[in-house]
Amino acid sequence: MGREARFRKDLSMPGMVAEMRRCFGRIGDGVSSRGLSLSDCLMSGLAIFALKYPSLLRFDRDARGLGEPSAREENLRGLFGIGRAPSDSRMRERLDVLEPDELRRPFKRLFALAQRGGVLRVYEWLGGRHLLSVDGTGHFSSPTVHCGNCCVKRRRDGSLEYHHQSLCAVLVHPEHRQVLPVVPPEPILKTDGARKNDCERNASKRLLTALRREHPHLPLVVVEDGLASNGPHVRLLKELDMGFVLGAKPGDHKALFAWVAELESAPRSPGAKPGVERWETVDADGVEHRFRWSNGAPLNDSHPDLEVNFLEYWERRPNGKERHFSWVTDLRIDRWNAMELMRAGRARWRIENETFNTLKNQGYEFEHNFGHGKKNLATVFACLMMLAFGMDQLQATCCPLFRAALERKRRPTYFWEDFRSLFTTFLLPDWDTFYRALAFGHEAPVPVPLDTS
16 A cells, blocks of 8 residues: 555545534533533544543543543544543543434444445345344453343352443455444343343344334345344334344254255155255355255244245365355245355354454454443443444545554554554644654654653
8 A cells, every 4th residue: 555545525434423523413411510521432432442442531531641641632622623532531431421312413424435435335245135133242340340231140059240232233244354333232121110121032023123214225235143033023123124044043943944955855846946946056165055045934833834945055175164154035946146155154163253353352442341330331331332343344445544553553453553653752743744654654654742741
């Protein structure tokens, strides 16, 4: 990537930061009696995850300094537009009472920027559709700290464990590592005063319904694991006009597999089209692919009237390693799309490998307790972290300067270490200087070092 690389107007760090600040400014809160705006608190929260700070205390020390105003505070003002950085306790206090739904607008705006910039074309699969991977993960757990929204799990020894979980949805593509969050994480909570925990199925209904309301014309194919291939969820997806490729394991769908086996073994009249079809091929790498499918199969005994299309797949590699997968889908299967459907189903793992693994192990500290609060703080921080992650994913997809800097540092963890180090060591006049110093080193225009005397 050459030095002629330039920022894209909107799909770059300065463009997205400006848009996020505008979105935060539209959340009706005003300025507190201490002169601290909610917008500054939200932008500070976003900056924590954009800079990959390991804790609020570390951010507070760097952002506000001791005694004289720190140059790091000047960087927050110049790069993130933060007028006044809050203390860690004040930030927790302000964000704890914020309703998480107020953060839907920034996600919708980020998606609009991606759509307008042509990024959605990168995610097209199955004839112009977009694969949406949905899954849940935990981001807080404690035997003592809890609030009215915490889910509660009783351990074998009788003790209680309090935890927060969220359901996340990202656009994925079989051939790209980058993913794109389209909505904020949907919290899986126990409503204050309720006796039972919320569940992933209820959260999925809320998330998908809200997503379809915000993006009524987006052609989606939902890819999920075997827990999702049940009657109520399939009916919901059909009602929302969403396609699906859902895992279906033999142990969980005995009736479906038995129906396919019986149909395949049943005699058929001469010239009749087979009810179950098979296809095998070997690719250029010597990998054997075997498919079996049937269109119009009953999902299960509980919903015999609910028809799905069944796809089964075996993979055998030259080293002898074999793998087996199976799915149900609403898309009609034939020899020409079986490979694409198989790859769509397996792309579900992008939410595990490229989303949750990245958030937990590559600088975002997803499972670290940045603040639990008494009401919504843990959920708000999870949303801000996912928003920062979405901005990073868009940069990795279409920002030449970001990609040049990432390539130079070789590993994301090294990149983020240098990213934060440069931020805390130099006075940075703008994002262009910041990224060029990361991408091309000190042969590029050198930022001004901090006065440490």
